[in-house]
Amino acid sequence: MMLVQADTDESLMMAYAKGNIDAFESLYARHKDPMYRYFIRQVSSIELAQDLYQECWSRIIKSAQSYLPTAKWTTWAYRMAHNLCIDHFRTVKKLDSYDEFYDSTAPGSYDRHSIKPEYSHEMTRLSEQLKSCIERLPTVQREVFLLSQETDMTLKMVSDVVSASYESVKTRLRYAKSKLQECLQKYHVDGGKL
Amino acid sequence: MTISDGKDELYDLNELYKQGAVERSPVSIDKKIIKLAEANIANASESEKKYAPRQKLNSLARITSVAAVMVLSIYVFFDIRDEIQYEPMLEESYDLSSDAMSEESVSLAPDEVELSFKSSAPSAEVFEQERAAIKLEVRKEKKVKEKKVKEKQSAQKKSVQRESKPYLAPKRQKLMEPIQALSPATEPLELNKLQYIRDLVAKNEKEKALELLQEFVRQNPEYQLPDDLLFYLKKNDIK
Numbered sequence: 001m002m003l004v005q006a007d008t009d010e011s012l013m014m015a016y017a018k019g020n021i022d023a024f025e026s027l028y029a030r031h032k033d034p035m036y037r038y039f040i041r042q043v044s045s046i047e048l049a050q051d052l053y054q055e056c057w058s059r060i061i062k063s064a065q066s067y068l069p070t071a072k073w074t075t076w077a078y079r080m081a082h083n084l085c086i087d088h089f090r091t092v093k094k095l096d097s098y099d100e101f102y103d104s105t106a107p108g109s110y111d112r113h114s115i116k117p118e119y120s121h122e123m124t125r126l127s128e129q130l131k132s133c134i135e136r137l138p139t140v141q142r143e144v145f146l147l148s149q150e151t152d153m154t155l156k157m158v159s160d161v162v163s164a165s166y167e168s169v170k171t172r173l174r175y176a177k178s179k180l181q182e183c184l185q186k187y188h189v190d191g192g193k194l
Numbered sequence: 195m196t197i198s199d200g201k202d203e204l205y206d207l208n209e210l211y212k213q214g215a216v217e218r219s220p221v222s223i224d225k226k227i228i229k230l231a232e233a234n235i236a237n238a239s240e241s242e243k244k245y246a247p248r249q250k251l252n253s254l255a256r257i258t259s260v261a262a263v264m265v266l267s268i269y270v271f272f273d274i275r276d277e278i279q280y281e282p283m284l285e286e287s288y289d290l291s292s293d294a295m296s297e298e299s300v301s302l303a304p305d306e307v308e309l310s311f312k313s314s315a316p317s318a319e320v321f322e323q324e325r326a327a328i329k330l331e332v333r334k335e336k337k338v339k340e341k342k343v344k345e346k347q348s349a350q351k352k353s354v355q356r357e358s359k360p361y362l363a364p365k366r367q368k369l370m371e372p373i374q375a376l377s378p379a380t381e382p383l384e385l386n387k388l389q390y391i392r393d394l395v396a397k398n399e400k401e402k403a404l405e406l407l408q409e410f411v412r413q414n415p416e417y418q419l420p421d422d423l424l425f426y427l428k429k430n431d432i433k
Contacts, residue, residue: 016231019239024231028224036219050223057227059416061234066419068427070408076415083416127214130207149211160412177207184205 009073017064024064028057031074034150035081041134041146042085052088056081071160074151078161082143089139126184133183141176144169249421263350270343277336384414388423395426404430 007015007026015023035056040049059080067076134142140162147158159169387410394403407427411419419427 016235019235021228021232021235025228028227028231032219032224032227033215033217037215037217040217050220053219054223054227058230061227061231063416063418064234065238066411066417066424067415068411071412079412080416083414126205127210130205130210131214149208149215163413177203180207181203181205 010069013064013067013073014069017067024061027073031077035077038078038081038146038150039085041131042139042143043088048088052081052084056084059084072153072157074153075157075160078147078151078153082161082163085143129184129187130180133180133187136183137176137179140164141172141179144172145176145180148173266346266350273339273343277339384410384417388420391423400430 007023009027009030012023012027016027036049036053039053039056040046043049043052056077060077063080134145137145143162144158147153147161148155153161155169155173156166159166162169164172387406391403391406391410394400394406404427407423410417411427
């Protein structure tokens with residue numbers, strides 16, 4: 001029995017904590033793809049992204065009993081995702097400096113071109129290009145942009161997830177968008193080469 | 195998203211992103227996660243059954259200890275009150291007896307006065323001795339009671355300290371291990387933080403404790419809170 005779409009994430013999580021597996025399935029179906037995309041755009045390889053994605057859901061499941069709907073479920077869950085990414089970046093020691101998010105020349109931390117989207121044939125050239133541009137963003141700007149695109153979080157909620165001030169997040173998003181615009185323009189000017 | 199792109203922007207980033215956001219989580223991973231969720235539910239219900247009697251026992255122990263503390267405090271209160279009233283009464287009784295003596299001596303004839311004086315002299319001495327003995331006894335009793343009260347208070351303190359030490363059930367400990375191994379960013383000094391929160395609760399600084407606890411949960415959503423703090427958070431979070 002799948003639950004109705006009108007159920008909030010919070011109520012579904014509470015229902016799952018009480019033993020309702022259908023509630024979890026509904027919740028999972030609702031958030032699996034955005035969260036999956038969040039990971040594959042954040043880390044260097046698709047295998048690693050899948051590992052982190054599984055780990056994130058595993059933590060969500062284990063924490064279900066202690067979940068309290070004080071904050072929105074998305075904030076709570078993406079906070080875990082963020083922590084996982086941070087831990088991963090710290091392990092490989094390739095994290096962009098979180099203080100240097102204004103640095104417009106900072107390249108993406110990884111050679112992320114190894115990611116081959118499974119459905120690339122469906123994508124338009126421009127949206128493909130946008131992905132390359134996103135890869136080149138500094139990590140902190142990329143994360144804010146991805147959260148803004150993949151979730152319905154407000155900037156305040158994003159600032160809670162990434163542990164930054166509201167103003168910082170606002171600035172990061174503005175820089176990210178302006179860099180993406182520049183990147184796409186450059187792509188057109190250079191005739192499809194970046 | 196709340197902030198829209200400016201109208202003068204060349205490309206509609208939102209639209210382009212949506213167009214390209216076609217990656218889906220693999221079905222095999224989906225199945226694994228759903229299985230994990232089911233297993234977690236099964237484990238939770240099993241451990242609930244296992245620990246249910248123990249939880250009842252714990253709650254009973256808590257109620258009993260609170261009742262014992264209340265009874266003890268009431269006892270100490272009345273005891274101290276009695277002691278405060280005891281000493282003035284002693285002096286009062288002494289005054290009364292001396293008054294009675296003086297009245298008695300006034301009513302006697304001059305010859306008898308001498309006699310009575312002679313006979314009353316040793317009795318006054320005896321009275322003084324008795325009074326001193328009673329005072330000594332009272333002091334001894336008081337000291338003994340004070341010692342007992344101190345002992346009880348120190349025993350209470352010890353028991354509170356023992357209760358407030360972090361306890362992790364073996365199963366939970368096992369559950370925490372992978373998390374501790376995986377999340378160095380979220381780990382340092384968590385138990386100390388939780389202990390600090392417990393101390394605040396013990397000191398009755400409930401608001402600060404709740405605030406810290408909520409912040410802790412917000413910062414470390416994946417952390418399995420100990421039962422006592424989880425109960426405290428759930429109890430106070432209803433507001």
